[in-house]
Amino acid sequence: MKPLSDLVAAIEQAESAKELVTAVENLAAQPQPAAVPILIEVLGYNNPGAAVAAVEGLAALGSVAVPELLTQLDGHNYTARAWAIRALALIGDPRGLLTLLGAATADFATSVRRAAAKGLGFLRWEWFPAEVQAMARQEVLEALLFALQQDEEWVVRYGAIVGLEGLGRAFPEWVEGRSAWRAQLQTSAVADPVPTVRARAHHAHQRLQEMTAPPLPVAASPLNAQDWQTILTNLYQRRAAEREANPTPDWDAVGPLSPPSQD
């Protein structure tokens, strides 16, 4: 294994777009937490090949990359932001939840919406405490149904179906009780204008019927109590904003919840 400094130097000294891609690929092939800052920096280089490799490296590193990715989202470089969201979608860390919810439903770039929609279906649900999980999965379901019903781009609707299938695999019994979930997949399977989207909806429906439900494991997460508090507070804010925009939300589906305490 080459020392990190050599790999980083190769990126900094790359003299052509192609050399840069190779250098980033070499770094991404040996993912190590100390490489996170340089991988994130590469997202802003305006070199798609290098960015793809950097996203793969960040995805391989997983949760350790998340805090810095979230910081990157505050930057003004839109391309870098879009790649960072794609990395968050691949990692599935709960701290990326609110970003993915917003990106799947409202980002102006198709590639970001499609990645976020898929990512929402593959969050690390086993890390969530029960109370946050109940609210988060309901928000995810609504965002994915919105994307599937409303997005004009076929590939985002396709991503939403992949996300809905992922959600169905994570919570088979819960989604069975959500009639909108099953109904929308069935509607898309016959009524979407794009044959590929119809085929994917059919496929999702079929695979979920064949599935034998594995119980969701419970696992220790790298998140601390403050992280969960932030997620919960943001979910409440998102929910309140939706309630203002839509006077008849489906509150029954969430169940009774108390507001988050501030301690």
Add this chain to the structure above:
Amino acid sequence: MHHPEAIALLIESLTDEGDRTSAGGYPLRRNAARALGKLGDRQAVGPLMEALACTDFYVREAAAQSLAMLQAPAAIAPLRRLLRDQVPDTEPAPEPPHLAQPYDALIEALGDLGAPEAIADIEPFLAHEVPRIALAAARALHQLTGQASYGDRLVQGLAHPDLQLRRAALADLGATGYLPAATAIAQTLAENSLKLMALRGILEKNLGDGPPAPHLQPVLQLMDDLL
């Protein structure tokens, strides 16, 4: 969609004399020819066939593309005449290599229109020095014959050092529906959005109604992984 006034105006613009470039091109005619393909109104077929004889190379190119979009089999004969360079007073492209005709657009249109009578006209272009045109020939010949060798020729294009060529090969494979190319498409060094479009094209040439057949499900998995 109904835009009767727009269609009439655009058709009129195909014979416009007012808007000329210093080299003698007709920019308004080019744009009108492109728009008429997208609007999908069959009234445009006759006027676009006349535009195939325009002196301006780019007007002929746009007319050929639009006639393919309009699925106009009547255009097959004039497209073949152009491909054989038998139409007088057609000027070559203003830029090097100064092609006599927009061969790739003509060949793609003949493939999309399903013109087996054009196979012999297209075959020599497989060896054309411009790689983009050779790819177009492989695409059309695969559409017209279904022979795997032409599909494999396009798959080789996915590994071309030039990104523009790899993108063109992706679009060509999407138009052929050559299923054995699916894995190579997913691995091509190009934008995921273009690979997704190509895989969608392949899938839809092979899909029936109802659930996707088992042999198509790996294509869906490749697409899932590209999101």
